[in-house]
Amino acid sequence: MIARSSWLPLLAFAVLAVTSPAARAQTTPEEAGFKAIAASEATGEEISRQRNLWVMEVRLKPVRLVNVDVTDPKTGEKKKTLVWYVVYQAINRPITRRDDVRDTVPVNVVDPPPGPAMFVPEFTIVATDSEAAVVYEDEVIPEALAAIRKREKKPYLSTAEVIGPIPTETPLGSTNEQVVEGVATFRGIDPATDYFTLFASGFTNGYALAGPPPTPEEAPLVLLDEDGKPIAWRKTIAQRFWRPGDEFNQNEGEFRLRGNPVWTYRPDRAETPAADPAEPDADDEAAEAGE
Numbered sequence: 001m002i003a004r005s006s007w008l009p010l011l012a013f014a015v016l017a018v019t020s021p022a023a024r025a026q027t028t029p030e031e032a033g034f035k036a037i038a039a040s041e042a043t044g045e046e047i048s049r050q051r052n053l054w055v056m057e058v059r060l061k062p063v064r065l066v067n068v069d070v071t072d073p074k075t076g077e078k079k080k081t082l083v084w085y086v087v088y089q090a091i092n093r094p095i096t097r098r099d100d101v102r103d104t105v106p107v108n109v110v111d112p113p114p115g116p117a118m119f120v121p122e123f124t125i126v127a128t129d130s131e132a133a134v135v136y137e138d139e140v141i142p143e144a145l146a147a148i149r150k151r152e153k154k155p156y157l158s159t160a161e162v163i164g165p166i167p168t169e170t171p172l173g174s175t176n177e178q179v180v181e182g183v184a185t186f187r188g189i190d191p192a193t194d195y196f197t198l199f200a201s202g203f204t205n206g207y208a209l210a211g212p213p214p215t216p217e218e219a220p221l222v223l224l225d226e227d228g229k230p231i232a233w234r235k236t237i238a239q240r241f242w243r244p245g246d247e248f249n250q251n252e253g254e255f256r257l258r259g260n261p262v263w264t265y266r267p268d269r270a271e272t273p274a275a276d277p278a279e280p281d282a283d284d285e286a287a288e289a290g291e
Contacts, residue, residue, distance in 0.1 A: 206235030
């Protein structure tokens, strides 16, 4: 037998080793299941166009499924519903900027920049199996959120709950990352969907007007929307997926990433969703054939 006075220090050391920041940092995002990572990046043109630019690093897990009883708000009846969900982490990384010594910084700012001043993430799935793309918006589903938190063993926040001030910047390599952890949930997705793109916006305030930024002389000629404001394009993350299954036995193991997530620009109010065509590429055909 070991005396209590001898094993207590050993127990304290073991607990410290498990809970210390250094020990937690040993688990990489990939090891935690975040297979798709969109790095915080900005071009020189984007930085020069927006002096207040911020871009977050975003980590995504592949699409998962959860079957829950969802209450119909009109009838009060519960119905078994298959919910697609995407777990994510977001970290606001600092952007490297060169000191501007030129006397070109505007003294007076007439209008605030069109980028959001708050952290307001939005997720959209665009299915492209048919000629007409089908759009599915993220929606808060309390019953699904409870089941997801239980399954994932983490208190992931809905896209409504995470809305707030822009998170504090965390430099790369920091042992104290300011991480936002959330989940996007979708329902009513056609079970025959095979090809789709997940769009994630609100993780940057990056924007571009429809065309090159206008000069003061060109400003009156810029195309305006019905509210009299320039048509803006938002910097958005796009992650393509492929699901080589059928509508009869949906299995989350069938979801495959098609390439890495990319930053792209999408119009604020796109009448026709911008997504990839439904035709499989060579990699998809090879995977389906078991090669």
